[in-house]
Amino acid sequence: MTNLTIDSFCQSFFDLTESWSWEIQGFLDSNSYVHPIDSDTKVISTVFERMSAPAIRSIAKSYGYVVQLANQTTYPDFTITNPTTGHRIALDIKTTYARSRMVFTLGGYNSFLRNNTKNILFPYNSYADHWVLGFVYKQLAHYMDYDLESLPKAGEISCPYEVEAVFIREKHELCGIRAGSGNTKNIGSFVGTNPKDFETKSGPFSEFSYGKAACDFYWANYEIYCPNINSKSELLSHKDFQQFI
Numbered sequence: 184m185t186n187l188t189i190d191s192f193c194q195s196f197f198d199l200t201e202s203w204s205w206e207i208q209g210f211l212d213s214n215s216y217v218h219p220i221d222s223d224t225k226v227i228s229t230v231f232e233r234m235s236a237p238a239i240r241s242i243a244k245s246y247g248y249v250v251q252l253a254n255q256t257t258y259p260d261f262t263i264t265n266p267t268t269g270h271r272i273a274l275d276i277k278t279t280y281a282r283s284r285m286v287f288t289l290g291g292y293n294s295f296l297r298n299n300t301k302n303i304l305f306p307y308n309s310y311a312d313h314w315v316l317g318f319v320y321k322q323l324a325h326y327m328d329y330d331l332e333s334l335p336k337a338g339e340i341s342c343p344y345e346v347e348a349v350f351i352r353e354k355h356e357l358c359g360i361r362a363g364s365g366n367t368k369n370i371g372s373f374v375g376t377n378p379k380d381f382e383t384k385s386g387p388f389s390e391f392s393y394g395k396a397a398c399d400f401y402w403a404n405y406e407i408y409c410p411n412i413n414s415k416s417e418l419l420s421h422k423d424f425q426q427f428i
Contacts, residue, residue: 186270187246187263189314193351195242196316205234205318205349206342208335216334222322222343224278231318232260232276239263239274248272253304258290259313262304271305272312275354281321281347287372287381288363289315289354292402313354313395319378320344347378355398356385360412362405370402387415397427 207230209219220226243250243263248270251262259273277287294302323343329335363371373386388398401408401418412418419428 185246186265186268186311187243187248187272189312189351189353191246192242192314195245196238196351197349199238199241200349203234205231205346206344207234208337208340208342211337215336217337217340218334219327219329219340220343222280222320224280227318227320227344228276228278231278231316235276235316236261251304256302258295258303262310270312271310272314273310273354274314274316276316276318278318278320280344281319281378283376285319285375285378285380286359286363287315287317287357288367288369289358289372290370291368292362292370292405293368296399296403315350315352315354315357317348317350317352317357317381318346319348319375319381320346348382350382352381353395355388355395357381358388358398358402359386360401360415360418361409368405387418390415390419391424391427393427397424400424400427 207220209217211217220230239261240250246265247267248263248265251264253259253262259275261274261276263272263274264270275290277289279285279287291302295307299306299308321344323341323345357372359371359373361371363369372381373384375381375384388394388401391397401424408421408423412421418424
């Protein structure tokens with residue numbers, strides 16, 4: 184049996200979702216009223232995760248894989264495993280909103296990269312691939328505030344965001360060399376200036392023959408290398424990373 188590749192997954196995913204706008208109006212209650220959502224990234228991430236899940240499950244099933252979910256604080260969002268071959272894929276849903284400089288946060292660097300079983304559904308070394316399903320969206324006008332006399336029905340409310348880009352990439356291709364969110368210990372992506380950058384461009388670790396290994400090594404030792412490596416050229420020329428060239 185052939186293992187699922189990222190190219191095959193991408194082709195299937197975008198074929199299945201070709202006509203999707205990825206837009207929702209809000210939460211529909213049992214009386215058919217729509218309760219609006221805002222464009223906060225945490226809310227939108229849940230929306231995209233739930234909308235993606237049926238397509239992910241259909242693709243996995245067609246290739247003989249099973250899908251398992253993690254809780255909110257455990258990596259990854261979807262674990263896709265072939266029970267026959269043992270091939271295991273980590274698929275994470277990531278979102279950010281469009282602005283002049285865009286950075287995705289790509290998970291913690293002080294958990295499973297340093298402890299094989301910390302905050303991860305299965306041991307880190309049991310995953311053969313790590314993919315990101317990413318969304319860049321534009322925040323639209325704030326939703327109208329409603330009272331009970333004016334609650335809208337389905338079709339009477341606009342979506343608070345507009346999707347600018349959807350991509351599926353290997354995680355290490357997206358990683359940059361700086362933390363992604365202030366003082367929290369999150370891996371940051373490279374900086375994008377256009378939503379489409381994340382579909383086509385790659386971070387510095389893609390320059391290595393062993394890009395994933397170089398990325399894991401850098402981020403597992405982030406506090407050591409961050410003060411002394413400030414560019415792709417410095418990363419590539421650093422003696423500790425010659426083993427990954």
